[in-house]
Amino acid sequence: MSVRFPPEQGDLDVPASDAELDVLYEDKNWLVVNKPAGLTVVPGPANRTDTLVNRVKGHWLENHEENLVPHIITRLDRFTSGVVLVAKHRLANSLANVLMDEKEIFKEYVAVVSGTGLSDHAEIDKPIAKRDVGFGQMISDDGKPARTEYWKISDSKSYTTVRVVLHTGRTHQIRVHFASIGHPLIGDELYSGPMELGIDRQALHAAKLSFIDPFSNKELKFNVDLPSDMKQYFD
Secondary structure, rough: OOOOOOOOOOOOOOOOOOOOOEEEOOOEEEEEEEOOOOOOOEEEEEEOOOOOHHHHHHHHHHHHOOOOOEEEOOOOOOEEEEEEEEEOOOHHHHHHHHHHHOOOOEEEEEEEOHHHHHHHOOEEEOOOOOOOOOEEEEEEOOOEEEEEEEEEEEOOOOOEEEEEEEOOOOOOOHHHHHHHHHOOOOOOHHHOOOOOOOOOOOEEEEEEEEOOOOOOOOOOEEEEOHHHHOOOOOO
């Protein structure tokens, strides 16, 4: 028995964009892209014409795809760069959400945090809640559980490079957690990160993503190179 879903034509209020889209992989179920820092993922009041969703819609229109609704599975902050997984239809979206709930989509980030003296390997386990006033998140006993694991790559005089794996998916989790231990990400003005160390956005990059494709039972693995504004800290 087979089930066929009607095509998803897309929201007419979300126009297609023909701006550049860095496609890492695509098949009939998945699209994997490398998002640049500064590009918002989904349309909102401030930008409804050129977000990642608009660019994906434009890409699919150009390729004559029947489904035009990008289902974003691994969302990134506007100024975080790196790999993003997109489901191309309802069934893929549902299966990906199950994988996310069961923590079967592996994601690894690299970050540059301020200061030195971090352990070679540690875990930050602190609940996170929305700030009472203003934009952003904070550590709060009333918040949702949040766990961040990291491994130190190298120390410099004023910053440390780290690999990071999230065990929960709270808003701004990496940024909030490192700020809470006195090591905010460099360039992260919202969480009091230093702004004089050569980068004007949070130094955070989604470098790796992998999962077992439920359609093929094969592992899909992606590793995205650092963008130019972060390479200087890893050379």
